[in-house]
Amino acid sequence: MAHKTMPISITHHKPKLVVPSIVTPHEIKHLSEIDDQGSTRFHVSLLMFYKYNSLMEGKDPAKFIKDGLSKTLVFYYPLAGRLIEGPNKKLMVNCNGEGVLFIEADANVELEKLGDSIKPPCPYLDLLLHNVPGSDGIIGCPLLLIQVTRFRCGGFAFGFRLNHTMMDAYGIKMFLNALSELIQGASTPSILPVWQRDLLSATSSPCITCTHHEFDEQIESKIAWESIEDKLIQQSFFFGNTEMEVIKNHVPPNYGCTKFELLVAFLWKCRTIALDLPLEEIVRLTLLMNIRGKSLKFELPPGYYGNAFITPAVISKAGLLCSNPLTNAVELVKKVKDHLNEEYVKSMTDLMVIKGRPQITKSWNFLISDNRYAGFDEFDFGWGNPIFGGVPKATSFISFGVSVKNDKGEKGVLIAISLPPLAMKKLQDIYKMTFTNIKQVNIISKI
Numbered sequence: 001m002a003h004k005t006m007p008i009s010i011t012h013h014k015p016k017l018v019v020p021s022i023v024t025p026h027e028i029k030h031l032s033e034i035d036d037q038g039s040t041r042f043h044v045s046l047l048m049f050y051k052y053n054s055l056m057e058g059k060d061p062a063k064f065i066k067d068g069l070s071k072t073l074v075f076y077y078p079l080a081g082r083l084i085e086g087p088n089k090k091l092m093v094n095c096n097g098e099g100v101l102f103i104e105a106d107a108n109v110e111l112e113k114l115g116d117s118i119k120p121p122c123p124y125l126d127l128l129l130h131n132v133p134g135s136d137g138i139i140g141c142p143l144l145l146i147q148v149t150r151f152r153c154g155g156f157a158f159g160f161r162l163n164h165t166m167m168d169a170y171g172i173k174m175f176l177n178a179l180s181e182l183i184q185g186a187s188t189p190s191i192l193p194v195w196q197r198d199l200l201s202a203t204s205s206p207c208i209t210c211t212h213h214e215f216d217e218q219i220e221s222k223i224a225w226e227s228i229e230d231k232l233i234q235q236s237f238f239f240g241n242t243e244m245e246v247i248k249n250h251v252p253p254n255y256g257c258t259k260f261e262l263l264v265a266f267l268w269k270c271r272t273i274a275l276d277l278p279l280e281e282i283v284r285l286t287l288l289m290n291i292r293g294k295s296l297k298f299e300l301p302p303g304y305y306g307n308a309f310i311t312p313a314v315i316s317k318a319g320l321l322c323s324n325p326l327t328n329a330v331e332l333v334k335k336v337k338d339h340l341n342e343e344y345v346k347s348m349t350d351l352m353v354i355k356g357r358p359q360i361t362k363s364w365n366f367l368i369s370d371n372r373y374a375g376f377d378e379f380d381f382g383w384g385n386p387i388f389g390g391v392p393k394a395t396s397f398i399s400f401g402v403s404v405k406n407d408k409g410e411k412g413v414l415i416a417i418s419l420p421p422l423a424m425k426k427l428q429d430i431y432k433m434t435f436t437n438i439k440q441v442n443i444i445s446k447i
Contacts, residue, residue: 005117009108010127010149015135017099017142021070024077028084029093031165032200033349034307036091038359040164041138043145045129046172046376048389049111049118052154056383061156062104062148065381068183069102069146075193076175076305079143079166089357091165093143100144103130111155118157119404120416121234121393129159138163158381164307169374170292171305176379183381194303206350209343214286214313214360215351221281221363225397232418234394235428238404239263240412243435250326257330260370260401260413265329267399267415268366272321274419274427279319281364286313287336288369291345310348311360311367312339318364367398372413377403394418 034040050061073080081095105128117123128149135142143166147159162172178189239247244259247266251257257265268285277283291308292300300308314332321329352358360367369391376389390402394416404414419427 005123006109006113008114008124008127011106012130013104015101015103015130015132018066018069018073018102019097019099020073020077020080022074024074024080024097025095026097027095029078029095029195030197030201031091031093032197032306033202033352033357034200034309035165035197036089036357037352038357039311040307042164042395043136043161044164045125045392046160046390047118047122047125047128047392048158048160048376048379048386050156050158050381050383050386051111053383057154059382061381061383062150064183065146065148065158065179066102068179068381069100071182072175072179072189073100075178075189078195079175081143082140083138083143083163083165085139088353093166099142100146101132101135101142103132103145103147105130105147105149107149107151109151110153111151111157112153116407118388120236120391120400120402120414125392128157129161138165156383158386167305168290168307168309169369169371170290170308173375174303174305180379180381192303193305194301195306196301196304197306199300199304200306200308200345200349202349202353203346206353208347208351208354210339210347212313212348212351213284213315214311214365215355215358216363217358217361218282218363222361225362225364228420229396231420232396233421233424234416234418235424236414236416237431238406238412238414240406240410242410243412246435247326251330252327255327255330257334261330261333263413264368265326265333267368267417268333269321269326269329270427270430271366271417271419272318274423274430275364276423276426277318277364279317281318282315283318283321284313284315284361284363284365285333285336286311286360286365286367287333288367289336289340291340310339310345312336312344313365362397365397368401368415369398370401372401372403
């Protein structure tokens with residue numbers, strides 16, 4: 001999905017710190033081992049776009065959201081604190097009430113003129129989420145930044161940037177639900193937040209009992225990826241019912257897999273073909289899997305808003321992945337779910353302590369996070385639901401699936417992918433060949 005980008009100008013007001021509306025506890029809180037792993041030590045961004053609503057005529061969305069934010073921070077007071085680091089890279093929150101960053105901004109354009117460019121990869125991200133100097137570090141910096149950008153038409157954009165060590169997608173959903181509820185008059189959130197990060201901390205005698213391909217770093221492969229990382233470009237690809245039916249034609253009838261397993265296998269195979277790697281090169285697929293509500297011996301309380309996911313990976317030689325039928329890739333994807341058990345979770349948390357909180361490998365890895373059901377397109381601050389809400393772009397080898405409608409109004413999933421220019425051209429060609437002449441082309445079995 002290519003975007004036509006029009007130049008826009010945005011005036012940013014002076015950033016302000018928003019603190020809880022009443023005094024909150026001053027204390028030190030430890031993060032879990034899943035919270036402070038190396039791969040969560042970055043800031044994750046969201047963008048939501050709201051159309052003009054005549055019922056809210058004369059009301060300033062920035063004031064509504066800022067006031068609601070102050071109330072919400074009473075319940076989520078650790079977010080108003082700052083991270084500190086202890087021995088063995090252990091992260092803790094100093095709940096000192098310093099506050100979160102809030103920016104008001106005004107754009108010189110109507111929202112509707114931005115068209116599909118509000119969808120990933122959004123070219124206006126840096127304008128809609130202004131990086132206040134000194135604010136994007138992990139230690140000692142604000143944990144949350146929110147920007148409300150008003151458009152000429154009365155619509156607005158809600159930009160959200162969070163230190164990922166504090167929350168995952170489910171936690172963000174809880175927080176934004178609470179913000180929405182308090183803005184619209186509730187006195188307390190419908191789900192009260194729970195800290196209890198010890199539930200996902202390492203055991204007293206840590207021991208790695210499972211294989212964790214997601215943390216196996218091959219130095220030569222890592223260097224190869226890092227050498228092209230600053231040359232990556234992004235493109236998003238839409239998959240609706242029509243596209244999924246085409247992909248389904250390349251597996252046997254009644255083949256047992258989910259649509260998302262099939263889509264992930266297709267993307268992994270096509271992306272690997274586009275990279276044109278040596279046949280013996282090991283490639284990885286990593287899936288971010290939520291552990292809430294699963295049949296595990298331990299159960300997280302409904303209000304748990306910390307990171308609660310595992311990132312199991314499967315591996316294959318590039319040549320085998322690219323030359324075998326698509327069902328081969330699907331079977332590998334299905335194996336990922338085998339890791340969703342209590343032993344794997346404990347092994348992962350213990351690994352963080354034993355190996356010094358490593359990052360997920362960059363060694364020809366492809367990580368997909370399924371955000372289709374995160375609800376980022378459902379938060380109502382009084383202006384109705386956003387016309388788009390979700391992660392605005394891919395990050396290196398990490399892609400996110402977000403729910404969107406295409407220009408025909410068809411629902412589907414949009415996935416932004418980062419690749420070097422030549423590989424991206426090849427991936428675009430594969431996509432076009434696969435879905436343009438649907439009846440004639442059997443591209444997946446030919447490549």
